[in-house]
Structure formats: C-alpha cells, structure tokens
Amino acid sequence: MYIRSGEWVIISSIKAKAVKYFKSLQARIFVIFILVGLIPIFLMKYFILENYEAQAVSQKSTMVQEQCRQLTDQISETGYIRGNESKQVDRQLEQLSKLYNGRVIIVDSNFLIIRDTYDIDEGNVIISEEVLQCFMGKDSANYNRENEFLEITVPLRNKDTKEMEGIMVVSVTTTDVEAGKDALGNTVLTLQIVLTILILAVAFYVSRMLTRPFGKITRSLEEVRGSVTEQEISIPDYTETQLLAEAYNRMLRRMKLQEDSRQEFVSNVSHELKTPITSMKVLADSLLAQEDVPVELYKEFMADIAEEIDRENKIISDLLSLVKMDKRSSDIHIAETNINQLIELVLKRLRPIAAKRGIELVLESFKPILAEVDETKLTLAVSNLIENGIKYNREDGWVHVSLNIDSKYFYVKVEDSGMGIPEEAQEHIFERFYRVDKSHSREIGGTGLGLAITRSAVLMHHGAIKVYSKEGEGTTFTVRIPLKYVP
Ligand code: ADP
Numbered sequence: 001m002y003i004r005s006g007e008w009v010i011i012s013s014i015k016a017k018a019v020k021y022f023k024s025l026q027a028r029i030f031v032i033f034i035l036v037g038l039i040p041i042f043l044m045k046y047f048i049l050e051n052y053e054a055q056a057v058s059q060k061s062t063m064v065q066e067q068c069r070q071l072t073d074q075i076s077e078t079g080y081i082r083g084n085e086s087k088q089v090d091r092q093l094e095q096l097s098k099l100y101n102g103r104v105i106i107v108d109s110n111f112l113i114i115r116d117t118y119d120i121d122e123g124n125v126i127i128s129e130e131v132l133q134c135f136m137g138k139d140s141a142n143y144n145r146e147n148e149f150l151e152i153t154v155p156l157r158n159k160d161t162k163e164m165e166g167i168m169v170v171s172v173t174t175t176d177v178e179a180g181k182d183a184l185g186n187t188v189l190t191l192q193i194v195l196t197i198l199i200l201a202v203a204f205y206v207s208r209m210l211t212r213p214f215g216k217i218t219r220s221l222e223e224v225r226g227s228v229t230e231q232e233i234s235i236p237d238y239t240e241t242q243l244l245a246e247a248y249n250r251m252l253r254r255m256k257l258q259e260d261s262r263q264e265f266v267s268n269v270s271h272e273l274k275t276p277i278t279s280m281k282v283l284a285d286s287l288l289a290q291e292d293v294p295v296e297l298y299k300e301f302m303a304d305i306a307e308e309i310d311r312e313n314k315i316i317s318d319l320l321s322l323v324k325m326d327k328r329s330s331d332i333h334i335a336e337t338n339i340n341q342l343i344e345l346v347l348k349r350l351r352p353i354a355a356k357r358g359i360e361l362v363l364e365s366f367k368p369i370l371a372e373v374d375e376t377k378l379t380l381a382v383s384n385l386i387e388n389g390i391k392y393n394r395e396d397g398w399v400h401v402s403l404n405i406d407s408k409y410f411y412v413k414v415e416d417s418g419m420g421i422p423e424e425a426q427e428h429i430f431e432r433f434y435r436v437d438k439s440h441s442r443e444i445g446g447t448g449l450g451l452a453i454t455r456s457a458v459l460m461h462h463g464a465i466k467v468y469s470k471e472g473e474g475t476t477f478t479v480r481i482p483l484k485y486v487p
Contacts, residue, residue, distance in 0.1 A: 024211070025210075025211050025214065026207045026208060026210075026211040027207070029203075029206065029207040029210055029211065030203050030204060030207040033199070033202070033203035033206060033207065034199060034200065034203050037195075037199035037202075037203065038196060038199060041192050041195050041196065041199070042192070044188070044192075045185070045188045045189070045192060048184065048188055049181055049184060049185055049188070052180065052181055052184050053145075053177060053181050056174075056177040056180060056181075057141075057143045057150060057174065057177055058141075060150060060172065060174065060177065061141035061143075061150055061152055064100060064141075064150070064152050064170055064172055065139065065141065065152055065154060067096060067099075068096075068152065068154040068168050068170060069154065071089070071092055071093070071096070071168070072154060072155075072156050072157070072168065073159055074086075074088070074089055074092065075089055075106070075156055075166075075168075076156060076157065076158055076159040076165065077159055080106070080115075081106065081108055081114070081156055081165045081166045082108075082165070083114070090115075093106070093115060093117055094117060096117075096170070097117035097118075100170070100172035100173070101172065101173050102149070102170060102171050102172035102173055103116070103117055103118045103170070103171045104116075104117045104168065104169070104170050105117075105121065105126070105168070105169040105170075105171075106156070106166060106167075106168055107126055107131065107166050107167050107168075107169065108165065108166040109135075109164060109165055109166055110125075111125045111126055111127055111131065112124075112125055113125070113126055114166075126169070130142060130151065130153050130169075131153065131167060131169065133153075134153035134154070134155055134167045134169075135155070135164060135167060137155060137164070139152070139153055139154050139155060140152070140153045141153075143174065145174075148173060148174050148175050148177075148178055149171050149172065149173050149174055150171070150172050150173075150174050151169065151170070151171045152169070152170045152171075152172070153167055153168070153169050153170075154167065154168045154170070155167055155168075156168055212237075213235050213237035213238055213241045214241070216235050216237070216241070217233070217235055217241060217244060217245065220233040220235065220245075221233070221248070231252075232245075232249040232252060233245045233248060233249065265432060268432065268433040269319065269433075272315050272433060272447065272448075273312065273315060273316075275442075276308040276309070276311045276312040276315070277308075277312070279304075279308045280305050280308045280309070283301045283304050283305050283308075284301075284305065286301070287301050311445065314445065314447055315447045315449075318447045318449040318450070318453065319449065321380060321449075321453050322432065322449055322452060322453050322456065325377065325453055325456030325457055325460060326456060332374045332377070332460055333374050333375075333376070334372050334373065334374055334485045335372070335373075335374075335375065336370055336371070336372055337370070337371060337372070337373050337375050337378070338368070338369070338370060339369040339370070339371055339373070339378075339403065339410055339412075340365050340368055340369055340403060342375060342378065342379060342382075343363060343365070343382060343401060343403060343412065344363065345379070346379055346382050346383050346386060347361055347363055347386070347401065349383075350383070350386055350387060350390065353387075353390055354390045354399065357390070357393070357395055357396075357397075358395055358396040358397075359390055359393050359395075359396065359397050359398060359399060360396075360397075360398040360399070361386070361390075361398075361399050361401070362398065362399070362400050362401070363401045363402070363403070364400065364401070364402040364403070365402065365403035366403075366404070367403075367404075367405050369403060369405050369410045369483075370483075371410050371481065371482075371483045371484075372483065372484055372485035373461055373481065373485065374457075374460070374461070377457040377460060377461075378457060378461070378481070380453060380454075380457060381453070381454040381457035381458055381479070382401075382412055382414075382454075382479070384450040384451065384453055384454045385412075385414040385454060385477045385479070386399060386401060386414055387450065388416075388450060388451070388475075389414050389415075389416035389418065389475070390416075391444050391445070391446065392416070392418040392419050392444075392475070393416050393417060393418035393419075394417065394418060394419070397416065397417035397418060398416070398417050399414065399415070399416045399417075400413075400414075400415040400416075401413070401414050401415075402415075405483070408482060408483060409463075409480045409481060409482055409483060410480075410481055410483060411478060411479065411480050411481075412478070412479045412481075413476060413477070413478045413479075414476070414477045414479075415474065415475075415476045416474050416475055416476075417473075417474045418474055418475060419471070419472065420469045420470050420471040420472055420473050420474055420475055421436060421467070421469040421471065421475055422436065422471050423469075423471075426467055426469060429451050429467065430451045430452055430454075430455045430465075431452065432448065432449060432452045433447075433448035433449065433452075434448055434451075434452075435448045454479075458479055458481065461481045461482065461485065462481075462482055462485075462486060463479060463480050463481035463482065464479070464480045465477065465478070465479050465480075466478050
C-alpha cells in the first residue's frame with residue numbers, strides 16, 4: 001500500500017501517542033483493573049455451568065434410581081425375572097421408558113436380556129463393566145456427555161432371600177440437561193457482557209482518577225516554569241505526591257538562594273569594576289577642564305590614573321582566580337609537593353613588601369612535609385593569608401608562619417600582630433567582596449576577594465580553614481589540608 005508522507009506523519013504521531021499511553025501509570029492501572037476484574041468473570045461462567053450440569057445429572061439419576069427401586073420389589077414378587085409374565089410390570093417398564101424418553105433393559109443372572117423396552121436385544125447376552133459391577137452389588141450412574149445420555153444400573157434382589165437375581169439397566173437421554181445448560185450459558189453470557197462493560201468503564205474512570213494528582217504536579221510545575229519565583233507547590237492527594245512537591249519546593253528555595261547570590265555577585269562585581277573607572281574619569285575630566293595645566297599636575301594625575309589601572313587589574317585577576325577555584329575539581333592538578341619549599345618561596349616573594357613596613361616575616365617548620373596538592377592553588381591561598389597579615393599589620397610588626405604535620409593532615413598557621421578582626425565581622429570575612437573597613441582596605445589595595453579565593457582553594461583540597469582574632473591584638477588563620485588527595 002502506498003502511503004503519502006502526510007499520512008506517515010499522522011500514523012507515526014498516533015503510534016507515539018499509543019506508546020506514550022501504554023507506558024503511562026494510567027494504562028497500567030487500567031490493565032491491572034481489567035485483569036483482576038475480568039478473569040473471575042470468565043472463570044465464573046465455567047464454574048456455574050459445570051456445577052449446574054453436575055447438579056442436574058445427579059438429580060436426574062437419583063430420580064431414576066428411586067423409580068427403579070420401586071419397581072425392583074414388584075419384579076421380584078411377580079417372578080418376572082424368572083420368566084413369569086406380568087402385564088403390570090411390563091406396563092410399568094413401558095411407562096418408565098416413556099417418562100424419561102429412554103430404554104429399560106432387564107438382565108437375569110445369566111447375563112441374558114429378558115426385557116428390552118426398545119425390543120431390540122431381547123434374548124441377547126450383555127456383558128459390560130457396569131453390568132458386572134452391578135452384579136457385584138454396586139449400582140452405578142454413568143453420564144455420557146458426548147452422546148447426551150445417562151446410564152443407570154440397579155441390582156434386582158429377591159425380596160425375601162436378598163439374593164441377586166438380575167439387574168436393571170436404564171439409559172435416559174440428558175438433552176434437557178444440555179438445553180438447560182445452554183439457556184443458563186446465555187444468561188451468564190449476558191451477565192458477562194454487562195459486567196465487562198461495567199468493569200471497563202470503572203477501570204477507565206479509576207485509572208484516570210488515581211493518576212490525576214500526577215497531572216496536577218505537571219501543571220503546577222509548568223506554571224512556575226521560566227523564572228525562579230516563590231511559587232511553591234502543594235499536592236496533598238498522596239503521600240508520594242506531597243513528598244515530590246516538598247522536594248521540588250526545597251529545590252526551588254535552593255535555586256532562589258543561588259539566584260540571589262549570583263545577582264548579588266554580579267552587582268558587586270559591576271560596582272567594584274566601576275569604582276576605579278569612575279576615579280580615572282574624574283581625574284581625566286578635571287585635567288581636561290583646566291587650561292594650561294602645569295606638567296607636574298599632569299604627572300601627579302597620571303600617576304593616580306596608573307594606580308587606578310593597577311587596582312582594576314588586581315580586581316580582574318582576583319576575579320579570574322576565584323572563577324577558576326569555582327570550577328569543578330577536574331581542573332585541579334594534583335601532584336606530590338614539598339610544602340616546606342612551597343611556603344618558603346611564598347615568603348621569599350613577600351619579604352620585600354613586608355620589609356617596606358619593617359614587618360618581620362618568620363617561618364617555623366620542624367618536619368619535612370610532602371603532600372598531594374595543587375601547587376598553584378595552594379600557593380595562592382597561603383599568599384593571600386600572609387599578604388593580609390602584612391597588609392593589616394602595624395608598622396614594625398610581625399607575621400609568624402608555622403608548619404605542622406600529623407598522620408593525616410598538614411597544618412599552616414599564619415599569625416600576625418595586626419589590628420585584628422572584630423568578632424561580628426569574623427563570620428563574614430570569607431564572603432566575596434566583604435571588607436571590614438571598606439575605605440581602609442581600598443587604601444591598602446584590598447579587593448575583598450582574597451579570603452574567598454583562599455577558602456575555595458582549601459575546600460578544593462577537602463581541607464578546612466579557621467580564624468582566631470582579637471581586635472587590636474592580632475589574627476591567626478589555621479589551614480588544615482589532607483596529606484593524600486581524595487577526589
Ligand atoms: P582584601 O582584599 O580586602 O584583603 P580579603 O578577602 O583578603 O579581602 O579579606 C577580607 C577582610 O577581612 C579584609 O578587608 C580585612 O578587613 C579582613 N582581614 C583579612 N585578613 C586580616 C588580618 N590578617 N588582619 C585583620 N583583618 C583582616
């Protein structure tokens with residue numbers, strides 16, 4: 001068959017919808033409901049009909065057996081079985097045969113048929129399992145479903161001696177049982193159809209109703225899509241949906257916090273970057289506004305402008321360092337490093353700066369330390385701490401750096417004799433752009449990013465940093481880093 005491309009699109013969209021439906025919870029509930037509901041209904045028909053048939057056959061055989069028994073005494077009394085003629089017995093046998101639309105055979109003790117209401121086998125010998133068993137004293141009732149008849153054997157005993165004289169074999173048709181079964185079958189089928197329709201409807205309704213809360217979740221989530229708003233959702237229909245809603249609300253709150261901190265960071269960065277530019281603009285404008293500016297003033301202003309450019313540079317390079325620290329740990333380049341050497345190099349580089357203010361820089365290290373670290377990042381972290389120790393110190397003060405080690409970690413302690421940090425500010429100093437005294441920090445070239453960079457570097461190594469400080473007395477930073485890096 002040739003199918004045009006438009007039709008293809010329709011067919012594949014129907015297919016996709018079908019796959020989507022059958023994968024849904026709704027479809028599964030629907031199918032389970034139908035299975036649970038319909039299987040008993042179909043089994044019910046089988047059991048009802050089987051039961052009816054067994055009951056009807058057993059009733060019929062009891063009835064026939066009862067009538068036969070009433071005849072057996074007469075047959076014995078009249079000597080019919082021994083060859084005596086009895087019109088009454090003959091009539092009764094005919095009646096029985098007619099009543100059940102069946103055949104009655106009387107067999108004597110020599111297995112000879114002495115009476116057959118069908119007049120076919122009189123004088124013949126009959127030997128069958130049922131006949132033999134009946135001669136042994138057992139009556140039987142055998143139902144032949146295929147040919148729709150019931151064969152009943154009843155022993156004929158002498159009324160006085162109770163001796164076996166012969167047997168009576170009655171074959172009755174069971175077409176009425178079959179007809180009754182068919183009629184019942186039709187009623188049950190009608191019932192089955194009605195119940196099936198009912199179950200389908202209930203299954204469809206229940207599956208839709210049970211899965212409705214999930215639709216609610218989707219709609220609620222779609223409503224908050226786009227921006228991180230404060231719209232929290234609540235779907236208390238099921239414990240599961242409520243847990244899902246709560247988890248979602250928690251995620252929303254986290255995202256909001258992140259969004260707030262991102263916005264704050266961006267506005268801080270813009271502000272920090274703008275400050276030096278504004279200063280430069282003011283300096284340049286004031287030079288341009290004046291006529292015949294002396295060369296000395298030009299030089300002085302230019303020196304100020306150069307200083308602002310340096311500052312801008314420092315902010316940008318600090319920001320870049322911070323961004324690098326924020327990246328994933330795959331950016332970390334771990335190698336076994338001699339920590340003593342690393343710290344000595346930092347001190348060597350900073351000594352001239354400390355010397356300018358007469359600050360004494362001392363390193364105490366008792367044991368050699370080898371650890372798995374990222375050399376660049378750790379150098380930056382320790383440099384920032386020692387630089388701060390120098391920056392926020394008094395003239396002719398001191399900065400003591402000491403190194404220590406135990407079985408798992410190494411420790412770097414940076415102690416200074418500086419101005420200290422007020423207690424209420426201590427919990428904020430690791431935040432980006434936080435400065436205790438903004439104007440003082442700016443004067444001495446601080447960006448407010450140094451400790452944030454240090455903290456990120458330490459955390460990247462799965463280490464810890466702590467601060468102890470007393471205003472006016474000095475500050476101590478301790479850094480603890482594992483000797484072995486665990487990714
Ligand atoms: P900055 O670039 O301004 O130094 P940091 O993040 O390195 O930024 O430090 C944050 C603030 O913490 C500083 O502005 C300063 O006020 C305070 N601070 C940091 N280290 C010390 C210290 N050793 N002594 C006193 N104050 C300090």
